[in-house]
Amino acid sequence: MMWYDGGWGWGGWFAMAVFMVLFWALIIAGVIALVRYLAGPRHHQDSGPHPLNGEPRWGSRRAEDVLAERFARGEIDDDEYVRRLALLREHR
Template identity: 50%
Template sequence: MMFWYDHDVGGWGWFAMSAGMILFWALVITVVVLCVRALDGPRRHTPTPAPPTPDGILRERLARGEIDEEEYRRRLSALHAGPLTRP
């Protein structure tokens, strides 16, 4: 009288259920990762500011009053003169 054992799931049934469960959780994880990336995207992809150039540093120092115009021009010409050569 144990008729419910006639409907037992065989080996392929267990395989199909296991594969289905793995695919289900892979889909759930993929959706969560894509949502997190979509919400975090705009802040993450902002360009980083370029490092200051030597000319820019000199202009900032002149603007802050750390050096006067004569010092600025002297240092700027030294920058653009090229590499120093030893005698």
Template identity: 45%
Template sequence: MMYYDHGMNGWGYGLMMFGMLLVWALLIAAGVALFRYLARTQPHHAAPPPPPPAPAARERTDPEQLLAERLARGEIEPDEYRQRLDALRAGRPGPG
């Protein structure tokens, strides 16, 4: 019988195969862990923009402005606008 001191027998091949499977399993697990860590730290989508500020309460406007707005919206005719504007100006005291 011939004795070869540095040869690999059945146990050597088995341990080598187990070692390679262990190395690959560790590499794959490290890759999955890295992927999950990076996916968790980065947002998936941008945060929605903040809502616009609520409009401030409208101050009491000038009657002539209100009349002009009603004309612009089409609530009154131009003739009615002129009549009402004349009535507003006639009832208001002049400056100074």
């Protein structure tokens, strides 16, 4: 008995494999794009306090926190930290 593949040969199998990979890549990319679209903008930062509890919102940082981090990293000395902290609290 002779096996007959309809004339496709190895090229047909290779083409089907390539198109299958492309098909699933498009499906996965479409799902990721849809999820990102429905999730909305992530990097929206509001500098004002939260309306319910008055604390800073996610993504916003208080100036005192940034100043404390700079002091902890050693970017500023203790005199400059105290001076800038007093200035921040004075203008609050």
